[in-house]
Amino acid sequence: MPPALHTDLTAALRPLLTELHQSPGLFQTWEAHLELVAAGGLVVVKSKRAKGLVDSLFWGRAPGSTENRQLPDATAFAAIDRFLGLGAHLALSDALPEGAVLDEAFPHCAVKLAYRKKGAPKAKSLSMIFIGFNDEADAIAYAERAEGTLPLVTSRPLMADRLHEWR
Secondary structure, eight states: OOOOOOHHHHHHHHHHHHHHHHOGGGEEEEEEEEEEEETTEEEEEEEEEETTEEEEEEEEEOTTOOOOEEOOHHHHHHHHHHHHTSSEEEEBSSOOOTTOOOOTTSOEEEEEEEEEETTOSSOEEEEEEEEEESSHHHHHHHHHHHTTTSOBOOSSSOBOSSOBSOO
């Protein structure tokens, strides 16, 4: 079965994260944890607002380094924004099988986000692991090479126990 592309989902997620970063007052609550691995480096965004209090941490690791360093929030969000702006995205449907690893030549980002905007009737949540590509052709070629070794999403919406699209 061919892989399901998630470019529409990442395209919708991109302005939402920008809004969260630039206009947090529009949100009643949120809990965001994003981990981006790209070009051998790591960027982590952890932010939470509950009961009116905001707690955020932005850190990363340079390629080839083992030392984590705190990052400015703008730098961390810019890295995530660049990833979400790539031409195509695939997603994992489950945790990686034991011993399997994602190809570091392709950036990947784990996104766990739950939020409720002010005045919204209910909260929304998303838990996904995306792999980014320059274009759809690169994504399909990657999926063909990874067939049988990676649990890629083949039908949408993804609604598994631990990973899921918006609910």
